[in-house]
Amino acid sequence: MKRYFVHLLTSLRHHTGLVLATMIVLTASFFVSGSLVLVGQNLDRVLTLWGESLQMSVYLKEGTTSEQVQALQGRLQKDKRVAKAAFVDRREALTHFQEQMASYAPDLLNDEQLLKFIPESLQVQISQSVSSILQMKVLQELAGELGQEPTVESVSYGQDWVKTYSSIVATVSKAGMWMIVLILAAAGFVISNSVSSSIHQRKNEIEVLELVGASKWMIRGPYLFEGFFMGALSGFLALLVLAAGFETIQNFLRGELAFLQLSHHLQFFGAAHAGLFVLASGAVGFLSSAFSLRKLNDGWAASKAGQEA
Amino acid sequence: MIEFSHLYKTYPGPIHALKNIDLSIDKGEFVFLTGPSGAGKTTLFKMLSAYDRPTSGQIQVAGFDLASLNQTSVAQFRRRVGVVFQDFKLLKDRTVFDNVALPLVVRGDRPSHIQNRVEDILDQVGLLAKADQLPDFISGGEQQRTAIARALVHQPGVLIADEPTGNLDPRLSEEIMDLLERVCAQGTTVFVATHDHSMVKARKHRTIELLHGQVVAGARP
Numbered sequence: 372m373k374r375y376f377v378h379l380l381t382s383l384r385h386h387t388g389l390v391l392a393t394m395i396v397l398t399a400s401f402f403v404s405g406s407l408v409l410v411g412q413n414l415d416r417v418l419t420l421w422g423e424s425l426q427m428s429v430y431l432k433e434g435t436t437s438e439q440v441q442a443l444q445g446r447l448q449k450d451k452r453v454a455k456a457a458f459v460d461r462r463e464a465l466t467h468f469q470e471q472m473a474s475y476a477p478d479l480l481n482d483e484q485l486l487k488f489i490p491e492s493l494q495v496q497i498s499q500s501v502s503s504i505l506q507m508k509v510l511q512e513l514a515g516e517l518g519q520e521p522t523v524e525s526v527s528y529g530q531d532w533v534k535t536y537s538s539i540v541a542t543v544s545k546a547g548m549w550m551i552v553l554i555l556a557a558a559g560f561v562i563s564n565s566v567s568s569s570i571h572q573r574k575n576e577i578e579v580l581e582l583v584g585a586s587k588w589m590i591r592g593p594y595l596f597e598g599f600f601m602g603a604l605s606g607f608l609a610l611l612v613l614a615a616g617f618e619t620i621q622n623f624l625r626g627e628l629a630f631l632q633l634s635h636h637l638q639f640f641g642a643a644h645a646g647l648f649v650l651a652s653g654a655v656g657f658l659s660s661a662f663s664l665r666k667l668n669d670g671w672a673a674s675k676a677g678q679e680a
Numbered sequence: 681m682i683e684f685s686h687l688y689k690t691y692p693g694p695i696h697a698l699k700n701i702d703l704s705i706d707k708g709e710f711v712f713l714t715g716p717s718g719a720g721k722t723t724l725f726k727m728l729s730a731y732d733r734p735t736s737g738q739i740q741v742a743g744f745d746l747a748s749l750n751q752t753s754v755a756q757f758r759r760r761v762g763v764v765f766q767d768f769k770l771l772k773d774r775t776v777f778d779n780v781a782l783p784l785v786v787r788g789d790r791p792s793h794i795q796n797r798v799e800d801i802l803d804q805v806g807l808l809a810k811a812d813q814l815p816d817f818i819s820g821g822e823q824q825r826t827a828i829a830r831a832l833v834h835q836p837g838v839l840i841a842d843e844p845t846g847n848l849d850p851r852l853s854e855e856i857m858d859l860l861e862r863v864c865a866q867g868t869t870v871f872v873a874t875h876d877h878s879m880v881k882a883r884k885h886r887t888i889e890l891l892h893g894q895v896v897a898g899a900r901p
Contacts, residue, residue, distance in 0.1 A: 374785075381773060579769050582731065583830070584759035585786040587751055 378593035379600060382569045390601070393565040397605035398612070400558040401652050405613045405640075407547045408648075413637045414543055427514060427528035429493040435522045440491070443522060447495055452509050455496040464489045490524060555655055558602075562659035566598050570663065595660045602656020606649040614639060681707040681838065681869045682728070687737035689723050689893075697723040699893045701737070705871065707837075710864045711898075712880045713873040715890035721873045722766070724890065725842045728871060729763040730754055742837050759787055762831030762868075764841035768823050770815040776802070776826050777811040783834040801829045804859060806852075820847040828856060838869045845876060857883060 383390050431440065440458055447456035459467075465486050495517075501509050514526040570577070580590050617639050624637070640648060682705035689698040698720050705711050715721050726732040727739055730746050739746040744757040762783075770779050777798055784794045802808045805825040807818075815823050824847045831839055839860065845853035857879065864870045874880065880887055888898035 575769075576771055579771055579782070580786065581755075582729075582758060582763065582765075582769065583783045583786055584755045584757075586755050589786060 375593050375596040379597055382572075382597055385572055386568060389565055389568055393561055394601060394605055394608075396561045397558050397601065397652075397656075398608045400554045400561070401606045401609035401648075402612050404551045404554050404558075405609050405648060406616075407551055409613065409617065409640065411544060411547045412640075414540070416636055416638065426494055426496045427510060427517075427526055429495055429517050429526050430490045430524045431492060432522055432524045433490070435491065439522045440493070443520060444493060447493065450513075452498055452501060452513060453495055454498040455494075457494045459492050459494055461486055461489050461491055464492065558605075559655055559659040559662070562598050562601055562656045563663045565601065566594055566660045566663040569597060570594065591664050594664055595657055598656040598658075598660025598663075599653045600656070602659070603649050603653030605656075606652020609652070610640070610645055610648055681705055681709070681742065682871070683738070683740040684727075685738040685740075687727065687739060688735045689720075689727060689732075690735045697893050698727070698734070701895055703888065703895060705869060707869055708864065708867050710861065710870045710883075710885040711872070712883070712885055712887040713871065713890065714875070714877070714880055714887055717875075719890040720893040721890055722842060723893075725840060725873050729761065729840045730757050731763075759783065759834070760837055762834065762836035762839040764824075764827050764831045764839075764844045766842040766846065768815075768827040770823060770826055770830075772815055775812050775814060776807055776818065776822075779815065779826055780829045780833050782830060787834060797833055798829075801833045804832075805829045806855070821849065821852055824848060825852075825856065828859070832859075832863060836868060838871065839863060840871045842873045843875065844872060845874070845879065853879065 429443075444456050444458055447453050468485070468489065495513070497506055497509060497513075510528050514528055517523050517526050577590055617637075621637060682703070684701045684703040687698055687701040688696070690696050701724065713721055713724060723732075727734050727746065728741065730741075730744075730749060733749075734747050737747065741757070742760055744753065744760075746757070749757060771782075780802060781794050781798045784797060789797075799808060799811070802811055805828055807822060807825055807829065810818055810822060815826065818826070824844065828841070828844055831841065841860070844860070845856050848856060853876070860870050860872065861883075886898055889896050
């Protein structure tokens with residue numbers, strides 16, 4: 372391990388500017404990637420909270436018996452996708468309808484005739500365990516299944532709103548994923564470039580090590596470590612900047628935008644996720660180094676260098 | 681111990697650097713390789729030290745077929761031979777001690793063994809006092825002795841040296857040749873490429889002479 376750190380310090384000493392520039396670019400790249408993951412994670416949380424209001428109305432056919440209603444309700448309550456399936460009879464539905472319409476049409480408050488036009492229904496709420504990305508799909512599946520039931524007249528779940536909501540989640544997720552892939556590819560390129568420069572600067576050392584019998588991995592190990600270390604350290608620095616930025620935004624949400632009540636729903640990475648983030652950053656560095664090293668030494672670097680010369 | 685059979689080395693051009701070399705060197709033998717510039721001494725040295733590969737033919741050294749070494753076996757072979765390069769091939773950012781210790785480090789020896797062994801060989805080549813110096817801060821002769829110490833530190837079965845006394849004054853040259861003879865006396869095969877005819881004459885060892893890439897004298901003991 373001492374050999375690896377000596378190698379790292381030598382790299383830093385020989386091309387300090389390049390290593391520091393690489394670290395800055397990497398930190399910025401991992402910061403943007405981390406931000407996207409954090410935004411995605413919190414958007415998912417907020418949308419899931421909003422999504423809790425997602426429910427479907429399953430209107431029952433005229434003449435459906437209470438046994439049939441109970442059977443359907445029982446089946447729905449056993450379904451893992453469903454949080455709640457509440458029966459709403461005509462009277463309850465009418466009261467609700469009249470309350471909603473009171474300010475627009477006060478005459479409706481006393482109109483008992485409406486009762487025969489309002490169907491009985493089951494109000495079905497989607498389980499919180501269903502992620503926001505899947506809610507649309509689950510709603511459509513469930514609506515399709517319930518539409519086949521002989522006792523069901525129709526199913527309504529605010530299709531337009533759900534579609535919009537779902538497409539926002541899907542678009543943000545997809546765009547975020549692509550951006551992360553692009554940023555990580557760019558970060559990999561930057562690390563690979565830095566390691567290549569380190570290799571070029573140490574061509575003589577690689578030749579000499581080969582000539583005294585160093586194995587392939589003995590020569591490559593320090594470069595892989597250099598890539599991993601640069602990646603992991605940049606990931607850690609990006610995490611610190613991200614934490615500071617998150618705290619600033621939280622303070623803003625607690626102060627100026629307190630009415631949105633968002634601050635207590637937002638969460639930073641937990642210890643495990645933060646550790647995973649640093650490790651993943653290190654892995655990007657490791658893989659980028661491995662890419663640079665793929666043709667580094669096959670045992671004959673010195674003779675090849677001689678031929679090039 | 682060392683066996684060359686129908687060995688050819690051709691560089692792009694084509695330049696026929698070595699042509700049909702047939703040689704046999706016994707275990708524990710001390711051999712000089714001489715010849716004018718461009719005769720192929722350095723090419724033969726490179727073939728023998730597995731620095732480069734032949735175009736055709738065979739070289740057997742210490743049980744290794746150097747013409748067909750793969751990545752793993754070339755490293756194993758190099759751990760069993762000691763090589764002194766004409767341009768020394770020292771690492772400029774490591775001390776004399778660290779340069780000499782390299783063959784033991786790559787072999788994975790214990791630090792205490794490395795310490796003792798390196799100090800011992802540095803003492804033999806008269807460089808113990810310079811152990812902590814960087815190569816750029818010692819003389820050419822001292823760099824050459826560092827390279828010799830590195831080639832001997834792991835007690836190789838074969839020592840191959842290209843002009844090992846080229847940068848040394850006569851007194852130091854004699855000391856180094858005495859050291860190589862002592863190493864040979866302990867059972868190591870020593871192969872020295874040199875221009876120094878007076879040294880070759882004085883030492884009375886088998887001498888192989890190359891001319892235009894071919895052996896013209898000393899092919900057999």
